[in-house]
Amino acid sequence: MSNGETTGSASNARAKTTPYGRAQRYGDEELKELKEALEQGTLFYAQGAKVRRLEETYAGMVGARYGVACTSGTAAIHTALIALGISPGDEVITSPITDMGSVIPILYQGAVPVFADLDARTYTMDPRSVEAAITPNTRAVVAVHLAGNACDLEALSAVCRKHGVPLVEDCAQAFGCTYRGRAVGTWGDIGCYSFNEFKHISCGDGGIVVTDDEEMATRLRLATDKCYDRRSGVAQRNPRFLGNNYRMTELQGAVALAQCRKLASIVERRRRWCAELSRRLEGAPGLLLPVITPGCDPSWWFYMMRVDEQVYDADTLAQALGQEGVPVGAHYIGTPVYTYPIFTEGSAFTRGHHAYLDREYRAGMCPVAEDILRTCVILHINEGYTEQDLDETVLGIRRSAAKLAGTGTL
Secondary structure (H helix, E strand, O other), rough: OOOOOOOOOOOOOOOOOOOOOOOOOHHHHHHHHHHHHHHHHOOOOOOOOOHHHHHHHHHHHHHOOOOEEEHHHHHHHHHHHOOOOOOOEEEEEEEOOOOHHHHHHHHHHHOOOEEOOOOOOOOOEEEHHHHHHHHEEEEEEEEEOOOHOOHHHHHHHHHHHHOOEEEEOOOOOOOOEOOEEEEEEOOOEEEEOOOOOOOOOOOOOEEEEEEEEEEHHHHHHHHEEEOOOOOOOOOOOEEEEEEEEOOHHHHHHHHHHHHHOOOOHHHHHHHHHHHHHHHHHOOOOOEEOOOOOEEEOOOOOOEEEEEEEOOOOOHHHHHHHHHOOOOOOOOOOOOOOOHHHHHHHOOOOOOOOOOHHHHOOOOOOOHHHHHHHHEEEEEEOOOOOOHHHHHHHHHHHHHHHHHHOOOOEE
8 A cells, every 4th residue: 555545546444354363362381380380389489489480580581680579560669669768758750641550659658759741752751851850859760661662761860870869660561672772671770560461471460570789689579578588488577667468479470481481572573563553654644653762672562643633633533543443542541640639639548648748730740741642542552463454554544644634645
C-alpha cells in the first residue's frame, strides 16, 4: 500500500478482517518448572530453589549483581523505598502518567509524591522538570519508563548525582528495554520490575528488584521479609527497621523463571512489528507518532500516538478506528495521577495527618502531561501480531486519519 493510495480505491469493508494474533503465554516450560517446585516439598522461597534461581537469572540477564524477588511491581517499588529509608515528610519525585503502583509506596512510607512533567513525544520524565522539583526534602526520584521507552537516563542520572538523590527505575512496562546498550533498571540505584499478568513476561503477579550494591541488596531482602534475616538459615527475629511481607512463592518463581527464557524473543517480535508500524504510518495526516528516546532500544509495551487537535481529536480517531476493527483507547489513564480524588480530596487515609496533605494537587501542574493524555490514543501490542495484522492496522489507521483530515489520501 502506498501513501498516495486514495480512499476511493479502498474497500468500504472495515480494514481489520480477522482477530489479532496472540501468542500463547504459558506452556510446557512453565509446567516443568512448576512440577520441580512441587517436588521440592516446600514452596517457601528461603528453603526452595526456584525463587533464588529466578533472582540470579534475572539479575544476570540485565547485568546487575543482585536480584530480590517480591510479590508485585508495586511491592518492588515499595521495597526499594523501604530499603532507601524513605520516611514521613520526605519528598519523592515521579511521573504524573503512571499506574498508582508507582505512587502508593510513596504514600505508605508517609512521604510526599511530587510530580515532574514529561517530554511531549517520548512520554518520559523531563530531566529539567525533575531538577526544578528537587528541594532539600527530596529523598528519591522514581523514573517511569512508560510504554517500554526509556527515560533520558544519562541526564536523569546526572541530575540525581548532582543533588545526591537516589534514582529508582520503574521498569514495569520496560522488560527488555535498553538505553545506550545497558538494560533499564541498571542505571539507577535500584531497578524495579513487574511480573503482572499483562506485562511482557508474567507469573500472574510478582516483581523483582535489582541493584549492584551489596548492602542495598541485603536491605532489599529484609524489606521483603518483615526484616527477618535468614542468611544463617534460621530467621533472626530482631528487626531494625519496618519491612513488609512481600515474599514471592516458589510457584511464582518457577513460572517467572520459565518466562525469562522467552523474553528476548518476545521483545524482538514487538520491536520488529512496531518499527514497521511507525515506518508505514509516517506522514499520516494529523498523527504524531511516538518518538524513541535517543540511545534507547524500546520494548513496546503499547504503542501510543498523539493527534494534532487542529486536524481532529483523539475520541474521534478512536471511534473511527473502532469502526475499522482496530481497537484503540483514547486518553490512556484519562487524567494525570495528581488529579485523582486521593490527591485533590486528601482521601488516602480516613483520619490523621499525612505530610502529603500539606501539598496542593490540582489540574495544570504538569501541562505537557495533560496535553499528552488529552490527545493520545493507545494501541495495545502483542508479540503474536502477524504481518496481516500489520497490513490491516496500517490500512485502518491511515484510512481513518485521511478521512478525518479530509485529505482523500492514505
